[in-house]
Amino acid sequence: MKRFLELAVPIFSWLCGIILLGAVLSVVGYLFVHGWKSLSLSLIFGTTPPLDALLMKRHVFNGLFPAVIGTFSLVVLAVCLAVPVGMASGIYLAEYAGAGTKAILNLFFDIMAGLPSIVIGLFGFSAAVFLNRHFSGNIHPCLLISSIALAFLVLPYIIRTTQMALEGLPLSARMTGLSLGASRLQNIVHVLLPQSLAGVVSGVILAIGRCAEDTAVIMLTGVVASTGIPRSLLSHYEALPFYIYYISSQYTDSEELATGYGAAIILLFICLILFLLAFVIKKRVSYLALYRA
Amino acid sequence: MEKTIKIRTENLAFSYNGRTILRNTSIAFAENEISAIVGPSGSGKSTFLMTLNRLWETIPHCTLQGVVEMQCNGRFHDIYQKHYPVTQLRRQVGMVFQIPNPLPMSIYKNVAFPLQLKGGVTKETVRGRVMECLQKVRLWDEVHDRLDSPALDLSGGQQQRLCIARALILQPKVLLLDEPTSALDHTTAKAIEQLLLELKQSCTILLVSHYLDQVTRIADTIIELQNGSLIRAGADHD
Numbered sequence: 001m002k003r004f005l006e007l008a009v010p011i012f013s014w015l016c017g018i019i020l021l022g023a024v025l026s027v028v029g030y031l032f033v034h035g036w037k038s039l040s041l042s043l044i045f046g047t048t049p050p051l052d053a054l055l056m057k058r059h060v061f062n063g064l065f066p067a068v069i070g071t072f073s074l075v076v077l078a079v080c081l082a083v084p085v086g087m088a089s090g091i092y093l094a095e096y097a098g099a100g101t102k103a104i105l106n107l108f109f110d111i112m113a114g115l116p117s118i119v120i121g122l123f124g125f126s127a128a129v130f131l132n133r134h135f136s137g138n139i140h141p142c143l144l145i146s147s148i149a150l151a152f153l154v155l156p157y158i159i160r161t162t163q164m165a166l167e168g169l170p171l172s173a174r175m176t177g178l179s180l181g182a183s184r185l186q187n188i189v190h191v192l193l194p195q196s197l198a199g200v201v202s203g204v205i206l207a208i209g210r211c212a213e214d215t216a217v218i219m220l221t222g223v224v225a226s227t228g229i230p231r232s233l234l235s236h237y238e239a240l241p242f243y244i245y246y247i248s249s250q251y252t253d254s255e256e257l258a259t260g261y262g263a264a265i266i267l268l269f270i271c272l273i274l275f276l277l278a279f280v281i282k283k284r285v286s287y288l289a290l291y292r293a
Numbered sequence: 294m295e296k297t298i299k300i301r302t303e304n305l306a307f308s309y310n311g312r313t314i315l316r317n318t319s320i321a322f323a324e325n326e327i328s329a330i331v332g333p334s335g336s337g338k339s340t341f342l343m344t345l346n347r348l349w350e351t352i353p354h355c356t357l358q359g360v361v362e363m364q365c366n367g368r369f370h371d372i373y374q375k376h377y378p379v380t381q382l383r384r385q386v387g388m389v390f391q392i393p394n395p396l397p398m399s400i401y402k403n404v405a406f407p408l409q410l411k412g413g414v415t416k417e418t419v420r421g422r423v424m425e426c427l428q429k430v431r432l433w434d435e436v437h438d439r440l441d442s443p444a445l446d447l448s449g450g451q452q453q454r455l456c457i458a459r460a461l462i463l464q465p466k467v468l469l470l471d472e473p474t475s476a477l478d479h480t481t482a483k484a485i486e487q488l489l490l491e492l493k494q495s496c497t498i499l500l501v502s503h504y505l506d507q508v509t510r511i512a513d514t515i516i517e518l519q520n521g522s523l524i525r526a527g528a529d530h531d
Contacts, residue, residue, distance in 0.1 A: 171352065176394045179348055180407040181384035181463060190410065195397060290398040 028268070035261025043262050044068065059228055064263055066229045070237035071270055073143060073230060074218070075211045078150035079274075082207055086155050087200060090162025095188055113156035121220035124149030128221065141222035144233040149217045154207035161206070165199025166192055194289035201282040208274045212267060215241045240267040296323035298364060299467060299497040300345060305359035307340055307521075309352070314340045315521045317359070322514070324364070327489060327498045329512035331505070337521040338501045339391070342469040345499070346386040347372060347379050363467070384411060387465035391472040391501075393452035395444035395459075400436050403444045404459050411463065426458035431484045449476040457485065461492075468492065470500045474507065486511050 045053045046063030053060045060066055089109075093102055124145050131139040139145075169192055177191035178184075193200075223242045230237035240263050247260035300322045307315040315337045322328050330338045343349040344361060362369040363382075372382055384407070395403050404423045408414055414422075423440075427433040432454045436447070444455055453476045460468060470489075474482035489498055489511055502508050508515060517525040 172390070172392070172394055174351055175348055175390075176396060178351055179346065179383060179388045179390075180410065180459065181380055182407075182410050183380045186410055190406075191396060290396075290402065 031261055031264050031268070035258060035263075035265045038255075038258040038262035039265060043259060044266070056229070061226075061228075064240065064243065064259075064266060066227070067238040067240045067243045067263070068266060068270065069229045070143070070223070071212060071240045071267065074147055074150065074237065074239055075208060075270070075274060077143070077147035077233075078154065078211045079204065079207055081147060082151035082154050082158055083204060085151070086158025086203070086207075087162050089155075089159045090200075091166065091188060091193075093159065093163045094166035095184070095192075109156045109159050112152075113160070115153075117153055117214050117216040118220070120149050120153050121217040123152070124217065124221035138234060140234075141220070141236075142234045143222060143230045143237045146218045146221040146223065146237075147233075149221050150211045150214060153214060153217060154210050157206045157210065158200075158203045161203025162196070162200050165196035165203075168199065169195055190289065194286060197282050197286055201278050204278050205275050208278065209271055212271050212274070213241055215245050218242055219245075240264075240270070296326070298322065299324040300361070300363050300499075301369070302344070303360040303362075305341075305344060305357070305361060307337070307344060307349070307355065307357050309340075310354045313521055315344070315518075318518075318521070318523050320516055320523060320526055322497060322499060324497050325493050325495070326513040327493050327500055327511050328514040328516060329508040330499060330501045330516045330518060331503070331508060332518035336518040338518055339471050341518065342388065342471055342499060342501060345372075345467070345469060346383050346388055348383070348388065350379075365466075384463050385465055386467040386469060387460035387463060388469040389453075389456050389460050389471065389473045391475060393449060393456050393476060395447070395452050395455055397443065397445055399441045400444045400447070400455065401440035403455055404462055407459060407463050422462050423458075426461045427455075429461060429488055430454040430458045431481065431488075432458060450478060450481055453477055454481065454485070457488075465496060467497045467499070470498065472501055472503060474502075474504070482507070 041050055042063065044050075044060075044064050046060050046065075048058050048060045048063065048065075052058040053063075053065050089105075093105060097105065125141060127148075128139060128141045128145045166188075173195060174187070174192065177187035182191060218239055219242060222236055223239045224236045225238070225242070225246055227236045227238055244260050244263050244267070247256060247263070251257040251260065298321045301320065303319050305315055305318040306313070318341065330341060332338055340349065344357060349355050349357065357373070361372050363372055363386075364370075370377065396406065398406065401423060402409075404426055405419045408419050408422060424433060424437075427436065432451060435451060436442075444452065447455060453473060457470075457473060474485050477485060486507060489500070492498060493513075500508075500512065514526065514528055516523065
């Protein structure tokens with residue numbers, strides 16, 4: 001029996017890995033099979049010359065360019081809002097919080113992680129209405145409100161991964177810096193955080209993915225089907241996930257549906273670029289923190 | 294001639310998770326001497342060292358009772374006083390652990406790190422001190438052409454010498470060494486012993502060691518612990 005288990009467990013684990021990899025490749029492959037035909041410059045820029053669109057000289061009315069810019073702005077803004085707050089909270093939980101406070105906050109963040117995105121969208125919408133009534137008539141569902149709502153959505157991931165990465169470091173790592181005369185803060189900044197960057201970045205990547213794919217939040221907080229490139233943080237915007245949702249529920253012919261698949265491929269590429277950016281930043285920060293003389 | 298006391302403990306007791314590690318230990322360590330702490334595994338030797346720079350405070354569920362005093366400019370200061378600057382204490386009391394613990398940084402940055410944390414020094418000064426410390430531990434010749442390489446790529450013995458160099462860069466008044474030569478070959482261990490003999494001119498050294506021949510060779514005082522209690526302290530090498 002023991003010998004059977006010794007053999008069966010690795011085979012089962014290997015199979016699970018293969019199945020998972022197969023599932024991911026199937027999804028991506030399916031997207032490419034259905035969407036590659038629609039992939040062209042005209043899908044993004046429509047009839048507008050690409051250079052004119054990129055230099056903002058002319059509007060793009062019949063392409064995905066505004067949605068690409070909207071998605072990129074939305075994800076970058078949401079992640080920029082969530083990362084400092086999430087990392088600071090994770091550091092507090094791992095390094096400063098007492099046992100009682102930690103237990104209460106952990107429960108709170110677990111509940112927050114389980115909130116359906118539509119509830120967060122509704123919260124963002126209510127916040128926009130409240131601000132509109134009581135502060136300024138210029139505030140309405142917009143890019144900024146969507147970004148804040150998305151930041152709320154992904155905060156628990158960043159908090160948890162930062163906390164776990166710091167708590168996962170061995171006691172000896174914690175002691176080394178302190179024994180060399182580092183203050184508690186110096187130890188966190190110069191010794192512990194650089195060593196736990198890989199964990200923190202995995203949280204940021206999760207956050208990027210979640211921000212890029214979520215439709216429920218943005219539907220209630222400022223995305224519209226056709227409004228062009230967002231001119232400010234307080235304006236409406238277009239986004240690829242909403243475009244994909246819109247096309248898949250309203251398409252009239254297969255050609256139109258194919259543009260939805262094309263939009264999904266572009267969304268994957270945007271995520272890939274942002275993931276790579278996160279890795280490059282991690283590498284650079286690691287180098288500066290650990291190797292620069 | 295009467296010896297000047299650098300550190301003294303009075304009725305020091307330490308427990309971890311309710312288990313007593315040290316009991317009523319009262320010892321005095323003379324300035325500019327090498328004091329060897331010996332005893333079987335689990336007798337509280339490493340823990341004793343950690344009570345002298347308050348490093349145990351990073352470990353949860355520990356309690357300490359008693360007094361630890363350090364002499365500075367002729368006056369004794371209780372290092373467990375409420376507002377005693379613990380960071381300053383650890384800069385004056387260097388420590389080398391039994392298992393080499395270089396940070397995942399370059400060789401240069403590892404050694405320079407404590408000085409950079411302290412601040413107020415020029416890059417040239419740091420560079421000079423790094424070189425000086427690496428030479429002291431007989432590591433300079435082996436690494437001078439790859440100072441930017443990761444310290445974790447060094448061998449165990451080289452890592453330990455790097456850790457000793459790192460502890461020396463702040464020119465500590467007290468040096469706590471927890472079996473520093475256990476990862477070193479015979480020749481390097483001898484070189485480190487020679488270094489310790491040189492260092493004691495400017496530094497008080499507390500050395501935990503299992504090697505009785507080493508203790509006999511370099512220690513001025515021997516302290517023996519058993520089950521957390523002091524059973525012998527003196528210059529008697531027998």
